[in-house]
Amino acid sequence: MSDSKITRRSAFEGLHPIQVEGAVTVAPTPYATRFSFRGDSKAASACSKGFGVMLPNALLKAESDNGRTAISLGPDEWLLIAPDGEVEALEAAIEKALDKQHHSLVDISHRNTAFTVSGPKAETLLASGCLLDLHVSVFPVGMATRTIYSKADIVLWRTAADTFHVELWRSFVPFVWGLLEEASHEL
Amino acid sequence: MLLIPCPHCGNRPELEFRYAGEAHIARPADPSTTSDQEWAEYLYFRSNPKGLHIERWRHVSGCARFFNCVRDTVSDKILKTYPAGQPKPDLADIVKEAHQ
Numbered sequence: 001m002s003d004s005k006i007t008r009r010s011a012f013e014g015l016h017p018i019q020v021e022g023a024v025t026v027a028p029t030p031y032a033t034r035f036s037f038r039g040d041s042k043a044a045s046a047c048s049k050g051f052g053v054m055l056p057n058a059l060l061k062a063e064s065d066n067g068r069t070a071i072s073l074g075p076d077e078w079l080l081i082a083p084d085g086e087v088e089a090l091e092a093a094i095e096k097a098l099d100k101q102h103h104s105l106v107d108i109s110h111r112n113t114a115f116t117v118s119g120p121k122a123e124t125l126l127a128s129g130c131l132l133d134l135h136v137s138v139f140p141v142g143m144a145t146r147t148i149y150s151k152a153d154i155v156l157w158r159t160a161a162d163t164f165h166v167e168l169w170r171s172f173v174p175f176v177w178g179l180l181e182e183a184s185h186e187l
Numbered sequence: 188m189l190l191i192p193c194p195h196c197g198n199r200p201e202l203e204f205r206y207a208g209e210a211h212i213a214r215p216a217d218p219s220t221t222s223d224q225e226w227a228e229y230l231y232f233r234s235n236p237k238g239l240h241i242e243r244w245r246h247v248s249g250c251a252r253f254f255n256c257v258r259d260t261v262s263d264k265i266l267k268t269y270p271a272g273q274p275k276p277d278l279a280d281i282v283k284e285a286h287q
Contacts, residue, residue: 059195059250074250075195131188131200145196148203148248 011113011170015177023187024119026180029165031084034112035094038077039103047105050097051080051090062144062157071144071157079155079167084109113170117180118163121187126156126164128183129176136161152176189263194270195250207243209233210255211275237261239278243271257281 010028018026037047037055044055048070055070055078056063062071069081082090087107094105117126123134129150132139136158144157144165152175155167168176189201215221215229234240240260245253257267257276266285267276 074252077251131202146249146251147199153248 011173012115012177015174016181018177018181018184020119020121020184020187022119023121024117024125024184026115026117026125026177026184029114029116032109032114033082033084033086033090034107034109034167035080035090036077036106036108037080037094037103039098039101040076043098043101043103044076044078046098046101047078047094047103050094051082052093053080055080060143060145062142069157071155073146073155081167111169112167113173114165114167115177116159116163116165118160120162122162122164124187125180125183126166128186129179130154130156132156134158134164149176150179189265191244191246191256191265192268193246193249193252194254194268195252196246199246199249203246203248205245205247207245207253210241210243239266239281241275241278244268 008031012028018024037044039047041057044057048054051068051070053065053068053070054063056072059072059075062069067083071079071081073079080090087109091105091107126134126149130147132145132147139158141158141160144155146153146155148154149166149168152168152172154176157165157167159165166176190198191201191204192198193204212229215225218226221229237260239257241255241257243253244256245251253271255269255271255273256265257278258265266281269276
């Protein structure tokens with residue numbers, strides 16, 4: 001038996017920081033617990049009780065409370081985000097609240113990672129690869145959706161007028177980060 | 188860029204979508220009693236019209252749902268989209284609606 005130990009490594013290790021004074025800062029967010037939840041509206045309201053945040057029924061919305069966030073990605077699909085290290089506790093709480101109702105709850109804590117893009121030029125920087133209209137009148141605070149940045153799938157969530165939370169698969173980080181860095185030189 | 192109106196998410200750029208072929212093609216209920224000809228028709232033969240075509244699309248980089256879409260294959264104009272599972276619409280009605 002070998003004494004191998006699995007060490008957790010950030011997907012952002014070794015990447016250049018992206019910061020343009022007075023314009024934009026791109027910063028990795030701390031490790032987090034994440035679940036993909038699928039089920040009908042009845043299952044979603046039961047899940048809300050276990051998770052502690054109301055899963056939004058309306059599409060393209062994010063609800064946050066007490067450090068936990070539920071984002072509606074599709075008519076029967078939600079992304080749940082909570083502080084790091086809560087996988088087992090949350091899983092147990094949600095499964096209990098659902099009481100064997102038909103649903104799917106998948107731990108994706110290590111598949112996804114995230115960073116924030118903030119500053120007065122945040123919209124401009126994201127527009128380098130994101131096709132949506134990001135003006136605050138069309139993409140208001142609290143709106144969230146899955147979309148693409150260049151060729152990578154991302155979940156984009158506006159947390160404040162000048163701040164976006166970008167959730168993506170960790171293997172896409174070097175690709176997306178590289179393009180953002182490139183674009184940041186032109187701000 | 189072509190904007191496609193997803194019935195769940197609204198107008199979105201076409202790069203978020205994948206095409207998934209002609210819509211409303213029902214699998215034969217009992218394949219074991221289906222003749223080779225019927226099975227071949229079901230598998231391979233499509234209407235391929237010049238004009239209005241009812242087709243499936245998937246908003247894969249969005250809500251990830253399949254939906255149906257009525258598109259004019261000549262102009263690429265999309266006249267209507269509706270969630271999967273709804274009955275096949277009457278094309279004459281759709282043309283009328285579009286010209287209103």
